[in-house]
Amino acid sequence: MTSIQRSATSSGSEGGDQQIDERKRKRMLSNRESARRSRMRKQKQLEDLTDEVSRLQGANKKLVENITAKEEACVETEAANSILRAQTMELTERLRFLNSILEIAEEVGGLSVEIPEIPDPLLKPWQIPHPTQPIMATANMFLR
Secondary structure, eight states, X not given: OHHHHHHHHHHHHHHHHHHHHHHHHHHHHHHHHHHHHHHHHHHHHHHHHHXXXXXXXXXXXXXXXXXXXXXXXXXXXXXXXXXHHHHHHHHHHHHHHHHHHHHHHXXXXXXXXXXXXXXXXXTOGGGSOOTTSOOOOOGGGSOO
């Protein structure tokens, strides 16, 4: 009887071992699959980040080009502005000179001449007459 019990327990134990081996094999397969999915996720994340780096580098390059173009335009505008300021000062001086001639003519010749006030272009640049609206001399300016 004991030999029958032993063979029954050993065969039962072999079945249990097979069940344990089967569970172990399934767990190993499950772990392998999980590791494979994890590697795939990491690979996908790496590809996504690489794509984002490329996209951001392209956007950065465009921004740098845009900033460079704006800086160049600003330098050109400042240069043109400096020229316009110098011309404005020169024209203001000419106008002052011509007004002084008119004042002398008014004193000497007895002419009544309307002499416009000369705005200071550097103190109030927004009050300078617009170039499309020049100050025009009229014939009745010199009449008495």
